[in-house]
Amino acid sequence: MAGKTDIAPDVSINACAYRRVLEIISSKWIVLVMHVLEDGCKWYGEIARRIEGVSQKMLTQTLRQLERDGLVSRRGHPTIPPAVDYALTPLGESLMEVVRGFRDWTRVYYPQVERAREEYDRRMEAGAL
Amino acid sequence: MAGKTDIAPDVSINACAYRRVLEIISSKWIVLVMHVLEDGCKWYGEIARRIEGVSQKMLTQTLRQLERDGLVSRRGHPTIPPAVDYALTPLGESLMEVVRGFRDWTRVYYPQVERAREEYDRRMEAGAL
DNA sequence: CGGTATCCGAACGGATACTG
């Protein structure tokens, strides 16, 4: 304990902005749901149908998180059967702009990533012999 | 099967750019490692010390993934004991620019997210009674 | 020093059944 030299870790990294964004966007479905809501308010069922492979559990969970973070707004209609719709809030829209930056990067550079992967895998395979 | 109405899901979402970026950045440590490498080449040990809470396993795993994706380059030095350093590639730097967009968003808007969460939790607590 | 391999608990996430 006392003998340990106090080379402090870059604490800022622990508390820094990156960790916080990651909490939000690192979930697999968050970005996809936001993308569906990009062009306006949607019913729950429509969101579900538009995102292939999402389970009801994950969709609801994702929408809850987005609502809690103030990124989407939820409106329930007291009809029978009940209907609910979701929309991006202004805060959500502002985040969406940044997310678009990621999408654009991917469109331009993803082929390079794929090539790098193939090359790496070939090198590894060769090295494993 | 045949009886199912063919309401196709928005397939583009499945194959779209977002899924691909998420593969890369949704990992908890990727962005943090990139941040450490932002200002130049670093030894393995230095990266480890700068990121609080990262285990050796996860750091190595993260660096492997970044290397495979062509985002960082790895140089081993055949000294005794061996030393290894890592640096962002040009491709990695280009992604870093987008990542900075997220950091900046967080710096500006995160307080709003925190307030939204507190408000939501208060509403839930009240509703649960 | 910079890994790799193994073990194991914790968390993620899908399938299913039930509710208002």
Add this chain to the structure above:
DNA sequence: CAGTATCCGTTCGGATACCG
């Protein structure tokens, strides 16, 4: 329709031990 609750397999990720 839009959830909630439960079960349960899969994956994530830390701790430990060992290798070059």
